[in-house]
Amino acid sequence: MNRFEKVISGAWRSDMRHKLSLAFVAAFAVFPLGSAIAQVGQSGYSLPLALAMKAATKAIATCASNGYPVSAVVVDSSGIIKLEAKGDHSTILTTTSAFRKAYTVVTFGPIFRFDASSTFAALAAKNPSGAALATLPDIALLPGGVAIKVGDEIVAALGIGGSPGGDKDEVCAQAGVESIKDDIARAR
Numbered sequence: 597m598n599r600f601e602k603v604i605s606g607a608w609r610s611d612m613r614h615k616l617s618l619a620f621v622a623a624f625a626v627f628p629l630g631s632a633i634a635q636v637g638q639s640g641y642s643l644p645l646a647l648a649m650k651a652a653t654k655a656i657a658t659c660a661s662n663g664y665p666v667s668a669v670v671v672d673s674s675g676i677i678k679l680e681a682k683g684d685h686s687t688i689l690t691t692t693s694a695f696r697k698a699y700t701v702v703t704f705g706p707i708f709r710f711d712a713s714s715t716f717a718a719l720a721a722k723n724p725s726g727a728a729l730a731t732l733p734d735i736a737l738l739p740g741g742v743a744i745k746v747g748d749e750i751v752a753a754l755g756i757g758g759s760p761g762g763d764k765d766e767v768c769a770q771a772g773v774e775s776i777k778d779d780i781a782r783a784r
Contacts, residue, residue, distance in 0.1 A: 638749060639746055639747070639749050639751065641746045641749070641751050642672065642751070643670070643672065643678060643744060643751055643752040643780075644783065645678065645679065647776045647779055647780065647783075648670040648678045648679040648752070648754075649679060649681075650772075650775060650776050650779070651668075651670065651744065651754050651772035651773055651775055651776045652668035652669075652670055652679055652681045652754065652772060653668075653681070653772075654771055654772040654775040654776075655668050655754060655756050655768040655769050655771055655772030655773075656668050656681060656683040656756075656768070656772075658767070658768040658771040658772070659683070659756065659758070659759055659764070659765070659768040660683065660684070662759070662764070662768075664758060664759035664760065664764060664768070665683050665684060665685035665686040665687075665690075665758055666683050666686055666690055666694070666756050666757060666758030666759055666765065666768060667680070667681060667682045667683050667686045667690035667691045667693075667694050667756070667757055667758055668680075668681045668683070668694055668754060668755070668756055668769075668772065669681075669691060669694040669695040669697075669698050669754070669755045669757075670698065670744075670752055670753070670754050670755075671695065671698045671699055671702055671752060671753055671755070672702070672751070672752050673702050673749075673750060673751050673752060674702070675699045675702050675703060675734070677695065678752060680694075680695070683758065686757075686758045687758065689757070690757040690758035691757065692757070693736065693738070693740070693755070693757030693758070694740065694741075694755035694756050694757035694758075694765075695734070695755060695757075696734050696735065696736035696738075696755070697713045697736050697738055697739075697740040697741030697753075697755035697756070697757065697762075697765070697769075698741045698752075698753040698754060698755030699734045699735070699736075699741075699753070699755070700713050700716060700734075700735050700736050700737075700741055701713050701716075701741040701742065701743050701750065701753035701755070702743075702750055702752070702753045703734075703735065704716055704729075704735075705743050705750045705753070706749075706750055710743075711742065711743040711745070711750075712739070712741065712742050712743070712766060712769075712770075713736065713737075713738060713739055713740055713741035713742075713755070713762075713766070714738075714739035714740075714762065714763065714766050716737065717737040717738055717739060717762075720737045721737070738762040738765075739761075739762030739763050739765060739766040740755055740756050740757060740762040740765030740766050740769060741753050741754070741755040741756075741766070741769060742754050742755075742766060742769040742770050742772075742773045743773070744773055744776070744780070746780060754769045754772050754773055755769065756768045756769040756772075
């Protein structure tokens with residue numbers, strides 16, 4: 597094989613590798629999408645902003661009445677922030693903590709069948725590989741996130757951050773979610 601044939605042969609192989617790589621990328625981009633859709637938003641219900649505000653306000657007020665300056669974040673079933681409210685006198689990272697708690701609930705709640713991030717934190721603590729979950733982006737193995745449900749479907753989550761202990765955050769989040777349960781039932 598002369599030098600010209602080697603160059604052409606090498607270029608052809610490189611081009612074929614590139615096309616094959618693109619095919620694999622396209623295949624992997626399509627196939628996981630179907631399984632992700634199966635976990636998110638089957639009812640089509642979208643939590644109205646007014647209810648997100650009501651739940652967050654109630655949660656922040658509940659914690660404030662106990663002397664805890666907190667922040668609240670409501671995410672939809674895809675993990676997108678619907679509402680972020682930084683409570684009076686809460687510190688800067690409380691919004692990040694609240695988001696990660698809510699995100700954990702909508703991400704893993706439908707898979708592992710839990711409604712509160714404290715349940716998931718306990719499950720992870722019992723599993724030898726559980727700590728690895730905390731290395732995933734935006735996942736928090738902490739109490740303080742509570743599911744907002746329509747029937748058995750998680751349609752959003754409320755996360756609270758800032759009290760001296762996630763258990764206290766979760767009590768406030770639960771109060772916020774409870775404050776909108778009747779509204780959600782009527783809106784359906």
